Amino acid sequence: MNVSVKGGHGGDGCVAFLREKFKSRGPPSGGNGGRGGHVIFVASANHSSLHSVKRQLIGGRGENGKGHMKNGSAGKDIIIPIPLGTVIKEIDPPSKTLINKNDINDINDEINEETLIEKRRKAAWVHYPKYDEKNPQSTFFFEAERMIKEEDRFRQLQKKKDAENKLTLDLTVPNEQYIVAHGGLGGKGNPYFQTNANRSPKFATRGIEGQHRFLELEIKTIADAGLVGLPNAGKSTLLTAISNARPKIAPYPFTTLNPFIGTVDYADRYQLKVADIPGIIHGAHKNIGLGHSFLRHIERSRILVYVIDLSGTAPWEDWKVLRNELELYQKRLTKRPSLVVANKADITESAERNLAIMLGKAKEFEIENEQVLEIVPISAKYGKNIVKLTSLLRQMVEKINEKETSNTE
Known part of the structure; x- marks a missing residue:
């Protein structure tokens, strides 16, 4: 989704003078505006x-x-909770309505330079009562205006730098805070402009507008293991069997429209997150169907679990399709640790025959790619061989954790 974020406008500086008994002309005492x-x-x-x-x-x-x-x-900060795994990218502002060049020329003819200067000053300065016209004629005001213009020039350079280096964030650390739009600075009170020559400045500056950005927010699910499979392969049933998630399950071919994350709880209180990635179809890497909205969630899965319908006519071809779509979507994605879950192994008429073929294909794959491929036959519907699967998943995750720990040391 696209979001417009804007920091709050800074408060105006104050033009005031200290008034005490027996002191008719006190020093300037205007406070600065809040950010x-x-x-x-x-x-x-x-x-x-x-x-x-x-x-x-x-x-x-x-x-x-x-x-x-x-x-x-200071103005009230707007604090927005965003799901873990969200990627934030700054995008260009939406295109504005084009104005006819002749209309621009007519506008420029009507507004002369003096009027423009007057408008800019009105937007930038606060004047002591009845000094709106007197201050701009003062030498002290011209000096103050030059100083403020110099400060504004540095702000414009920073704004240009921010525009060139667009914001990119990846929210992966829980409770970490990120300021995506800074509030504008408050205006300066009149004591800021006091000098030896000008002891009673009768002007202050207005607050500055906050930073304005246009952002694109995209959730990429974070999970230890991602279940990948064609529609109706039994991923939702498997997730229900091994975790606390309860996705919709139906006896007819359909695909989940949103990813579900379940937590696998072990006897020693160890936990493991498993994501049911919505079903992939032919051409998903080309964004056919809801291709990219499905595939982007797989990027954050540390282990790929290919869920194959063992009762199908050619389950090994389904596995090839899944690998092909993942590799075309992102290079080397299929090189991640993975295993194959041969689901619906309880359908004895075809499952036994297909499992033997799958094991043969796995050996060929191991020889060609020098990569071990584990195949676990299960029945998610009846909960058969689930313990072996969850044990294997834990072993794979712990092995990855050990490798990551040794690399950081």
């Missing part, structure tokens, strides 16, 4: 979808500065 609120994303393990994320997110406006050197409060 605008940030838009913050938090990686949450308790959220699994982006349904609660609004299309437009704006941080709170900063409070204006006050007299007696009281700075305004």
Whole structure:
């Protein structure tokens, strides 16, 4: 989904002077404006979808500065929980409606340079009452304006740098916070412009607009093992048999429209996450059907579990189709640790014959690729050989963990 995020507008600086008994002309005492609120994303393990994320997110406006050197409060930060595994990419803003060149020329003829300068000053400066026209004629104001323009130039350079280096985030650490849109800075109170020559500045600056970004949010499911199979291979039934997940199961050919994640609980309280990746079809790598929306979830699975319908006419061909689609979608994806789950092994008429052929194909594969391929025949419907499968999955995950630990040391 695409989201517009904008930091809150900074509060305006204050033009004020200290007024005390027996002091008719006190020093400047205007406070600075508060910064605008940030838009913050938090990686949450308790959220699994982006349904609660609004299309437009704006941080709170900063409070204006006050007299007696009281700075305004910062605007309220907008904190949005985002599911773990979400990839955030900054995209170009949506194209604006084109304006006819003749219309632009007419507008430019109507607005002269003086009017433009006046509008810019009105948007950038706060004046002491009745000094709206007097301040722009002052030398002190010109000096202050030059200083602010120099600061603005640095901000524009930073903005240009941000535009060139677009934001890219991968939310994989639980509870980690990311500021995706910074709130605008608050305006300066009039004490900021006090100099030896100008002891009573009668102007302050307005707050600055917050950072504005357009983001694309995409969830990529994180799991220890991903179940990959053609529609009606029995992935949902298998996930129900080995974990606490309860996806929809039907006796007719259909494919799950959303990935389900289940947790496999072991007797020693060890846990393992398994994802039911929606069914892959021929041409999924070309985005046929819901191809890419399915395949992107496989990228985060540490182990690939090919679920094959052993009762089909040619289950080894189904396995080839799955490998081919994965490899065409992402190079070397099939090189990850994997195993084959030969499901529906209880259908004795064809399953026994097909299993023998599958074991023969596995040996050929091992010789050609120098890669061990484990085939586990099961019946997900009746829960047969499930313990062997879950034990094997745990061994594979622990082996990967040990390898990753040794590489980091």
